[in-house]
Amino acid sequence: MKLATVDYFILALYFVFVLGIGWRLRKKISTSGDFLTSGRSVPVWITSLAFLAANLGAQELVGMSASGAKYGIMTSHFYWIGAVPAMIFVGVFMMPFYYGSRARSVPEYLKLRFDEKTRTLNAVSFAVMTIFSSGISMYALGLLLQLVLGWSFTTSVFVSAAIVLAYTFLGGLTSAIYNEVLQFFLIVLGFSPLAIMAVAKAGGWGGMASRLPSVMTHSWKYMGSASQNPMGIEVFGLVAGLGFVLSFGYWCTDFLVVQRAMAADSMSAARRTPILAAIPKMIMPFIVIVPGIAAVALANAATGYHLPMKNGGPDYDQVLTTLMAQFYPAGMLGIGLTGLMASFMSGMAGNVTAFNTVFTYDIYQSHIHPNAPDSHYLTVGRLTTIGGVALSIGTAYLAQHYNNIMDLLQLVFGFVNAPLFATFLLGMFWKRTTGHGAFAGLLSGTIAAALVHGLTVAEGKGGWLGTVNTFPSTMAQNFWIAIFAWTTCFVLTIVVSLATRPRAEAELRGLVYSLTNIKHDEGVSWYMRPGPVAIAVGVLLLFLNFWFA
C-alpha cells in the first residue's frame, strides 16, 4: 500500500487534534482524582462511547475482520452473546456498588467488600496484565505498519508511544476518554464506507450468501454440534463459556472498561453508560466483521480481489488492509489508516490510564506510601504514566523477540481472569461471602483453569499433564477452561465462606445488594432510566440474533 502526501497530512491533522485535546484539558487537573478518575464529571454520552471504544483496540478491527473471513457471521457471537448481555447486567445490577461505594477502582471495591489480600491479588494481576496488553497493542501496530507501509518497527512504536504519553500525561483519564470518543467516530466514519462498498460489490447480502458456504452466513444454524461449524464449539460451551463466564468476567469486572463508567457525573449516568454503549456495540459487527465476510465472497466472485496469502494459506489478518487498498483512493485511504492507528493508540492509552489508577491507589497508596497529601499522589500518578508507557515499550520489544513468552503470558492471564466473575457475583449478591472465601475461590479457580489446560488438548495446545479430553479447537478449549474455573471458584468461595466468620452487616451497607437501598432515578425521565433502556436494548439484541440465525 502506498500513501500519498494528502494521507500523511490527514494523519498529522489527527495527531494535532489529539494533542490539542490533551493540552486544553491540562488546566483541569489539580487533584489526583482529576487525573486518575476524571473527578467524576464526564457527560454520559462521552462515557458510553469511551466504554465501547476503550475495548475497540488492536485486536478488534484487524482481528474481527480476520475472524469474519475465517468463520463468517458466527463471529458476531463475540458481540451479541459475548458482550451485550454482560454490558446490560453491569449497568443494571453492578454499577450501583462500584459507583455508590465511592471506590476509586475495581480492586478498591474488593478491599471495601472483602479484605486487603483479595484487593492486592486483583490489583497486581491487573497491573501486570494491562502493561502487557498495552505492549502487545504497540507491537501489533508496529508490525502492521511495517508490513503495510514499510515503516520501521522502532519508529512506529516510539512515535505512537510518545503521542499517547503526551496526551495522557497532560490530561489524565479525561484526555484518554475524550480521545477514545474521537477515535470511535473516526472508525465508524472511516470504515463503514468500506463495509458498504465491499458488500455492494459482492452483490449485497443475498449475493454474498450465494457465493459462500451456508455456514458463513448463519450465526446459530450450525451451533448444534461442534463438528458442524468451523469454530468447533457447540451451543452450551458457547453460551456458558463465552456468553456467561468470559463475557461477564471481562465487561463486569475489568477495570479498563468499568473505569469509564465510574467517571460519569451521576449514579444514573454511570448505570446508563454500559447499557447505552451496548447499542453501538451491537451494530459494530456490520463495520468490523461483515467486510471480512464480503472479502471471501469477492474472492470467490472473480472480481479481481484475491485473499492475501502467507505460507500457502490465506493470511486473514491482512484482509482489512487489502480491502482498504482496493476500495479507497488517496484521501479516504488516509482516513482509514488514521482510524486504524487511532484504535491502536487509544487501546494503549486505555491500558495506561487503568494501570495508573490501580498502581497509584491500590499498590502505591495502600502498600508503599500511605497517608501522604493528595498532591503527592498526583505526582505519583503522572510519573506512573511515564513508567507505564516505558514498560509497554519494553513489552512490545519483548513480544517482537519472544513470541512464545507472550502466548504463555496470555494463557496465564486467561487462568487468572476466568474465575473473577464468580467472586464479584457472590460478593455483591450474597452478604455471607467472606474475604477468606473470596481469596480461596480466586486462587483455586486459577489453579483449576491451569489443570484443565494441562489435561486437555486442542490443536496441539495444552495436555502437559496428560490427555483426558481432546477439543476440536482452542476456542472450545478456552471456553471450557473458563467454565471449570468459574465453577470451582463459585463452589469453593461458598464452602470457605460458610466455614469462616462473616463481617458485620453494618460494614457491608452500600456494598451488597440486600443491604443497599438503591435509589430510583428521581428527576430522570422514565425512558432515560437504566431499566427501560436495558429492555429496549435486549429486544434489539433478540431481533438481530433471529435475523441472522
Next chain:
Amino acid sequence: MLDLRIPTGGFFLLAGVILLALGLIDPNARAALTDVNVNLYCGIAMIVFGVFMLLLAFRAAKKAS
C-alpha cells in the same frame, strides 16, 4: 470543561473539506475495485457530521450563557 463536540466537529469538518476538494479536483481518482467517487461522498458525509457536532456545541454554549 472543554466541550468534546468542538474538536470532534472541527476535525471532521476539516477532513471532510480536504476529501471534498480531492473529489472535485480529481473526480476520476479510483481505487482498483470501485467506480464511485469515494472522496466526494465521504467528504460530504464528514462535513455534514462535523457541522452537526459544531451546531450542537454552539447550541449548548448559548443555553449555558
